[in-house]
Amino acid sequence: MEKYDVAIIGGGSAGLAALKRLSTLGKQAVLFEAGEKIGSKNISGGILYSKKPKNGKTHNVEDIYENFLTDRPYERKITKYVLHATSKDKIFSIDLTAAHEYEANFGCSVLMSKLNQWFLQQAQETAEKQGGGVVSGVHVKDIRWEEGQTIVQTNELEEVAAKAIIAADGVNSEIAYMTGARQKFSPNQLYQGVKVVVKLPEEIMNERFSIGEDEGAAHLFAGDVTMDHIGGGFLYTNRDTLSVGAVYHLDSLLETPVEPYELVNTLLRNPMISDLIRDEVPVRGEIDKNLAKEEQMRIRFAVTKIIKTWTEMREAYYSKGERERLVREGKYSAPEEMEAQLSSIRDQMSTKYGMKFETDYVEAEYSAKLVPDGKRCRMEKPYFKNILFAGDAAGRGIFVGPRIEGLNVGIDDAVRAADAVARALDKNNFDENYLGQYYSQSVEESPYTHDLKSIDKDYLKIFLDAAKDVPKDIINSKYGMVVKMMSSKTLRNFAVGFANILGYEKILPIIETVETYVRVPTELAERLGKSVSSSYTPTIPSIAQRVAKLKFNDDSVSHIKVLKPTSEFMKKMTVLCPTRCYLMEKNGVMIQHEGCVECGTCAEETEWSHPRGEKGINYQFG
Amino acid sequence: MDPVNVAVIVKMEPDFSEGNVSYNPDGTLNRAETKNILGPHSAIAVNAAFYAKIKHGAKISICTMGPPVAESMLQHSQLMSDADELYLYSDRIFAGADTLATAEVLKSGILKMQGKMDIVFSGHRASDGETGQTGPQTAWKLGMTFLGNVIDYEIDPESRTIRVKRLVRLQGIYDVVEEVEAPLPVFIAIDPSYKPKFNTVSQRLAYEKYQKEARQRSQDFKQYLKVLNAAQIEADPKLIGISGSPTIVYKVERIPKGKATRQAEIIDGSDQEQIRRIVAKMRQSLSTMVIK
Ligand SMILES: Cc1cc2nc3c(=O)[nH]c(=O)nc-3n(C[C@H](O)[C@H](O)[C@H](O)COP(=O)(O)OP(=O)(O)OC[C@H]3O[C@@H](n4cnc5c(N)ncnc54)[C@H](O)[C@@H]3O)c2cc1C
Ligand code: SF4
Numbered sequence: 001m002e003k004y005d006v007a008i009i010g011g012g013s014a015g016l017a018a019l020k021r022l023s024t025l026g027k028q029a030v031l032f033e034a035g036e037k038i039g040s041k042n043i044s045g046g047i048l049y050s051k052k053p054k055n056g057k058t059h060n061v062e063d064i065y066e067n068f069l070t071d072r073p074y075e076r077k078i079t080k081y082v083l084h085a086t087s088k089d090k091i092f093s094i095d096l097t098a099a100h101e102y103e104a105n106f107g108c109s110v111l112m113s114k115l116n117q118w119f120l121q122q123a124q125e126t127a128e129k130q131g132g133g134v135v136s137g138v139h140v141k142d143i144r145w146e147e148g149q150t151i152v153q154t155n156e157l158e159e160v161a162a163k164a165i166i167a168a169d170g171v172n173s174e175i176a177y178m179t180g181a182r183q184k185f186s187p188n189q190l191y192q193g194v195k196v197v198v199k200l201p202e203e204i205m206n207e208r209f210s211i212g213e214d215e216g217a218a219h220l221f222a223g224d225v226t227m228d229h230i231g232g233g234f235l236y237t238n239r240d241t242l243s244v245g246a247v248y249h250l251d252s253l254l255e256t257p258v259e260p261y262e263l264v265n266t267l268l269r270n271p272m273i274s275d276l277i278r279d280e281v282p283v284r285g286e287i288d289k290n291l292a293k294e295e296q297m298r299i300r301f302a303v304t305k306i307i308k309t310w311t312e313m314r315e316a317y318y319s320k321g322e323r324e325r326l327v328r329e330g331k332y333s334a335p336e337e338m339e340a341q342l343s344s345i346r347d348q349m350s351t352k353y354g355m356k357f358e359t360d361y362v363e364a365e366y367s368a369k370l371v372p373d374g375k376r377c378r379m380e381k382p383y384f385k386n387i388l389f390a391g392d393a394a395g396r397g398i399f400v401g402p403r404i405e406g407l408n409v410g411i412d413d414a415v416r417a418a419d420a421v422a423r424a425l426d427k428n429n430f431d432e433n434y435l436g437q438y439y440s441q442s443v444e445e446s447p448y449t450h451d452l453k454s455i456d457k458d459y460l461k462i463f464l465d466a467a468k469d470v471p472k473d474i475i476n477s478k479y480g481m482v483v484k485m486m487s488s489k490t491l492r493n494f495a496v497g498f499a500n501i502l503g504y505e506k507i508l509p510i511i512e513t514v515e516t517y518v519r520v521p522t523e524l525a526e527r528l529g530k531s532v533s534s535s536y537t538p539t540i541p542s543i544a545q546r547v548a549k550l551k552f553n554d555d556s557v558s559h560i561k562v563l564k565p566t567s568e569f570m571k572k573m574t575v576l577c578p579t580r581c582y583l584m585e586k587n588g589v590m591i592q593h594e595g596c597v598e599c600g601t602c603a604e605e606t607e608w609s610h611p612r613g614e615k616g617i618n619y620q621f622g
Numbered sequence: 623m624d625p626v627n628v629a630v631i632v633k634m635e636p637d638f639s640e641g642n643v644s645y646n647p648d649g650t651l652n653r654a655e656t657k658n659i660l661g662p663h664s665a666i667a668v669n670a671a672f673y674a675k676i677k678h679g680a681k682i683s684i685c686t687m688g689p690p691v692a693e694s695m696l697q698h699s700q701l702m703s704d705a706d707e708l709y710l711y712s713d714r715i716f717a718g719a720d721t722l723a724t725a726e727v728l729k730s731g732i733l734k735m736q737g738k739m740d741i742v743f744s745g746h747r748a749s750d751g752e753t754g755q756t757g758p759q760t761a762w763k764l765g766m767t768f769l770g771n772v773i774d775y776e777i778d779p780e781s782r783t784i785r786v787k788r789l790v791r792l793q794g795i796y797d798v799v800e801e802v803e804a805p806l807p808v809f810i811a812i813d814p815s816y817k818p819k820f821n822t823v824s825q826r827l828a829y830e831k832y833q834k835e836a837r838q839r840s841q842d843f844k845q846y847l848k849v850l851n852a853a854q855i856e857a858d859p860k861l862i863g864i865s866g867s868p869t870i871v872y873k874v875e876r877i878p879k880g881k882a883t884r885q886a887e888i889i890d891g892s893d894q895e896q897i898r899r900i901v902a903k904m905r906q907s908l909s910t911m912v913i914k
Contacts (some may be wrong), residue, residue, distance in 0.1 A: 002824055124830075128831055132827070135827065157826065158822045160823050217727045618633055
């Protein structure tokens with residue numbers, strides 16, 4: 001049997017950071033990733049933060065990857081952060097840029113498929129030098145301990161032995177379930193995130209959002225767009241795409257089930273968002289039915305081709321970097337030449353093929369995944385024997401206000417795990433009390449764990465300050481006292497102190513309610529909001545169309561087995577599965593696993609595993 | 623332990639995939655207009671050689687006989703296999719060669735390669751009107767043991783032996799797998815159904831490493847390429863080109879595995895008795911077979 005010092009399971013942002021750190025420390029590590037290639041299974045919102053906490057130190061992305069700020073594998077630095085309360089066409093906006101900047105070096109929008117590929121590039125060479133590296137398309141299915149060895153079994157390759165393991169296999173960590181290191185997370189510990197990536201040429205975006213080349217905007221939404229659920233919506237600017245998504249507490253969704261895509265659609269239909277995502281979209285003309293079949297085919301083909309040419313060229317034209325590159329490489333003599341060609345193609349499209357141009361939006365990818373609510377589910381002992389859990393696998397997602405922090409937390413965990421493992425390798429001691437406890441201690445000292453345990457009063461104060469103009473009577477009696485406090489500066493300070501004394505457990509049921517996420521913002525918008533309108537109604541694809549657009553490597557065998565076809569939970573899955581994989585049949589609920597995006601929503605009452613290596617969903621954006 | 627040394631003979635072929643073929647007005651292939659690529663069977667042979675590199679760090683030399691444009695196909699082969707050396711045998715006097723004359727060129731070229739070859743790989747056949755003879759003829763000229771229809775192989779570098787699985791036809795039954803052991807060197811014509819299996823972590827890591835190296839190497843493939851003419855490979859002028867070609871191809875047939883002598887019998891699956899009978903028959907025919 002082959003032997004390696006460390007096995008890392010899962011090649012998301014956490015696993016890759018562990019690989020990078022270990023290799024930099026001169027240790028041999030092999031990373032197993034189930035996806036066909038790195039990045040094909042990972043999705044996020046997402047804003048990746050680099051933090052500078054008042055107390056303690058976090059391991060930030062740019063500390064681990066020294067080229068991060070020069071190579072810029074991220075999309076945009078977020079420089080504008082606004083919360084919008086919505087009610088129908090009315091919007092009341094609160095600028096929360098101060099909250100976004102709080103304790104942050106920066107926060108940048110990211111797309112995981114590209115970002116994780118870049119992380120891989122940065123880690124691979126050093127890993128190979130140590131005799132390790134990355135194997136993708138390999139699904140770990142079991143870990144066992146035999147004669148002092150830890151043996152990793154996969155569906156694809158021969159078994160290997162490792163001295164220590166870092167499990168960074170995400171929120172639906174099979175390693176955690178199979179070893180019994182923790183229970184499956186329950187719905188009250190989880191959020192469900194659903195997202196669409198929308199295309200929008202770079203400079204059109206800059207103008208529309210009033211942002212510069214390396215600036216970005218984040219818009220958050222609460223109010224009637226939540227359809228009465230606890231959570232909210234977001235819209236982040238990437239370089240030439242937008243991420244529009246909804247993140248809701250699973251408990252709240254189970255209580256009053258609504259199709260996840262409807263939650264996204266409601267956002268897309270909100271006039272403010274419709275207007276932000278709009279673009280010019282070519283619409284195919286009718287093809288003369290009297291023409292010969294072959295001729296009709298030829299035209300259809302030509303139209304597809306010309307749309308593609310026009311779209312690609314337009315994307316390049318509206319990107320300063322691309323434009324300059326194409327001129328530099330001699331493809332065009334000057335940007336004007338591009339412009340002329342673009343308009344001539346456009347003319348051809350309308351005159352030759354009878355195409356029209358309409359205002360609509362362009363959806364590129366639909367995705368979904370669970371997010372752990374670390375306040376409620378973080379593993380207090382993130383280890384089991386010689387396995388250390390990091391990132392989502394350890395249940396470490398931070399939700400503070402509208403901010404979600406999972407990526408940065410996972411990277412910090414991974415570095416701590418890597419350091420603990422390196423120390424154990426040096427002493428050749430992998431006992432729980434030398435490796436596991438040391439890691440646990442280190443994680444406990446992380447500023448992030450502090451954030452998961454208590455409310456940061458300075459951060460809370462920023463919110464209270466931002467909301468000080470909110471009329472007191474909007475908020476019902478439950479908040480009466482809080483509101484009174486908010487209107488006075490001294491009392492605002494007191495409110496914060498009070499919140500901390502109560503602590504998270506007591507205060508959560510008060511803040512995380514339909515009241516906070518729905519009623520208050522809705523009323524705010526109704527009373528104080530400005531009317532907004534959109535010049536068009538977006539054509540929203542059906543869920544079937546969205547699934548059809550995704551890339552899958554089909555597996556004939558289902559990776560999910562329904563255990564209780566008639567349970568209440570499973571019946572709700574016919575609504576809550578983001579890609580509608582569950583059908584109600586005579587004898588209960590049945591699964592069609594082919595469209596599964598592995599979000600994990602149904603894991604609670606099913607026999608759930610990730611598909612075998614290379615199989616299943618293959619995200620292009622993430 | 624000496625490193626394993628392998629060579630691959632490959633062939634440039636027109637790209638028959640959709641949209642890439644160009645025809646003359648009379649319906650014959652327009653060779654000048656049609657894009658040329660590494661033949662699909664040759665590609666499988668290249669894959670097979672790459673397996674030796676991954677498992678044993680073998681040195682790979684790839685050669686072809688063809689016009690100067692064939693160098694881009696060699697570049698592609700290098701990208702697929704991280705080949706260490708590329709050889710293009712190009713000379714006007716090679717023109718009009720049949721399989722035998724081609725084999726003569728390839729033999730001369732292989733003998734001129736650095737070091738002695740342990741394995742020479744070829745494709746099963748070519749897709750553009752070839753007869754599947756070049757491989758065996760080259761083997762014969764080199765005096766190497768020929769193993770055809772190979773679907774799997776393992777080298778033992780210490781004892782300098784090879785074990786291969788071949789797909790053969792036995793007593794009227796197709797696709798019987800025969801296992802053969804032979805001392806190196808051997809000449810292998812790889813079966814179209816060959817698929818390399820990388821089933822250990824170290825092989826997968828080596829795969830990644832060599833692929834990366836291959837991407838780098840193939841960017842300056844010319845550094846690895848030698849273009850040689852007839853004189854440089856010391857080919858006997860009488861045995862190459864038109865003068866060395868005793869045959870002309872007038873018709874191509876599939877490479878035979880021998881005539882089918884099977885007789886089909888239709889069985890009713892719901893009838894226990896019929897099933898029992900057929901199982902007995904299967905046992906009987908299998909028992910006469912020697913399968914290792
Ligand atoms: C809609 C949404 C919005 C979000 N917004 C933000 C945000 O704005 N900011 C932020 O910081 N975070 C955000 N998050 C959270 C963040 O995306 C996650 O915390 C982060 O991606 C988790 O990274 P990870 O490496 O721990 O896990 P993952 O990215 O899930 O990686 C786990 C990997 O392990 C692999 N794997 C699993 N099991 C096996 C196995 N048995 N064998 C081999 N491989 C396996 C998987 O294929 C996967 O690639 C958001 C999440 C969602 C869904
Ligand atoms: S089947 Fe389950 S894991 Fe798959 S997409 Fe639906 S809810 Fe998510």
